[in-house]
Amino acid sequence: MTVDDLWFLADQARQRAEQAYHRLRRGHADFLEPVHTRRVSRDRFRTLATRVKATGTPYGAHTVVRRRDDEVLLVRHEGVDMWVLPGGGVDEGEGFREAARRELAEEAGISATYGGLAMATRVDIRCGGHQTWGIMPIYQARATEESVPSADDPDEEISAARWFTVDDVPADTRDRADLRAWFDHVADD
Template sequence: MMAVDGLWFLADEATQLAEQAYHQLTDAYGMPPLERTYQKRVSRDRFRTLAERIRHNGTPYGAHTLVRRDRGQLLLVRHDGVDLWVLPGGGVDGSESFREAAERELDEEAGIQATYRGLAMLNRIEVTCGSCSTWGVLPIFRAVADTTTPAVSDPDDEISAARWFDPEGLPEDTRDREDLIDAARAMV
């Protein structure tokens, strides 16, 4: 019984940090054009991992960037761990801001420099395990590429490629494909 209570307490603390992160982001950048909610049912161990991440900074998966270049194409990276095309992004290190994390991850995963222009999306990730639940934010920043030749230098060795795609021609194996197409349309 004690382990369940401990998990509940962790979930409660994580939820409080998620609320703070959400308000911090909306205060700094305003309401984004799109918000989505994703629900994840996970194992007890995975729940603990995600809740601890959220308790640390409000996000289970860090910050990401939806970056376009002048021809309207979007940058995606190939994440070998999930075998999908995804937006560049990842965890928040130490005391860096969400935007600083997004910029660092964009540089590491794709070697691209960009001008940031607010939030493209602010997603809510709801995580559940049995009777315990919490949620965290997933900020996706909007940016325009300053450099356009990708060069992967991912220190985690999770990213194997970075490529530009037309928004209407995103690969079928793109994570949250339809939501990314909607976000790209909203950026025009």
């Protein structure tokens, strides 16, 4: 009988995700915690679990960038054919906020003043009888009114970067409801 190595990988990933989550909880307050489930193929499960084992996050660190009080920056990600928040993978030795800041500069060509954590999205990853989870930190930042984004992604995944008013966020925006909930949350403060 052979033991499935995915079980061990999933367990190691879960442990790393818990460490990353607790580190975020200690360093930040008043952030949203949405939960998403992704059912994936066995190969994709292995890829995502390997990422989580290495960094605690399956999709890296992201930024919700505001300009004025009612505009948000989105980038067009060709790999998923959707508008998304700028962000991506965490390099070895890099913190989540540093990764989010680097990815913002790479994908949208702007810099911003970072605040705290906007969201810590729990991503439950499932494949057959295997499951694990990872955290996706999303930081909040402010850009100046003069900030003009430009897509110049070295990975060539991002084809456009644009400001949208909160009420005009495209229907094909990943996790659109989470973004709307966050804007409602900060409006109540």
